[in-house]
Amino acid sequence: EMTPEFMEIVNKCKTEHEPTEDELKGMMALRVPESANGKCFMGCVLQEIGVVKDGKFDKEEAKKHAASKMTDKDELEKHMQLIEKCSQEVGGETDSCGIGPKLMECIKQFAPEFDIALPQQPSE
Incomplete structure (x- = not known):
């Protein structure tokens, strides 16, 4: 869910890394961005x-983050x-631009x- 604090983070990272609108929409649906900007935005x-x-x-x-939300x-x-x-x-993975995409792939793979x-x- 989008709290004001979270939106602030998103906007700060958007300014720093400039992912495209398409990438942002995709990420909401757990589509991993292809561009370095998109990946680094996730890491941010x-x-x-x-x-x-x-x-x-x-x-x-x-875990603390999850516990505070659920x-x-x-x-x-x-x-x-x-x-x-x-x-x-x-x-x-020690590169913050690589962690976001990897994490998303993992969540998609194992959540079910x-x-x-x-x-x-x-649907595309």
């Missing part, structure tokens, strides 16, 4: 939220498992396994 947002620190995925911070215990547990899994998947609903892909 993750860094501003705090789940990426010094170019590395911070799984403890990601009230449903079962949902939260599923997300914790997904965070664990994706933390392993992106563990070797943990029975987590993803945003609907708009």
Whole structure:
């Protein structure tokens, strides 16, 4: 959901990295951007939220972030498992522009396994 704080982060990162409108729309539907700008924009947002620190995925911070957003215990547990899994998947990545896309691919790949609903892909 788009809180004012989150919109501020998005706008700050948009100014810094200038992803296209198409890329922004795509990211909302979990489409990984192709351009360096789009990828670095994702990394920027993750860094501003705090789940990426010094170019590395911070799984403890990601878990705290999830816990602050979710009230449903079962949902939260599923997300914790997904965070664990994706933390392993992106563990070797130390470039913040590479982490965003990798993380998104991981979420798309494994969310169904943990029975987590993803945003609907708009049909092309």
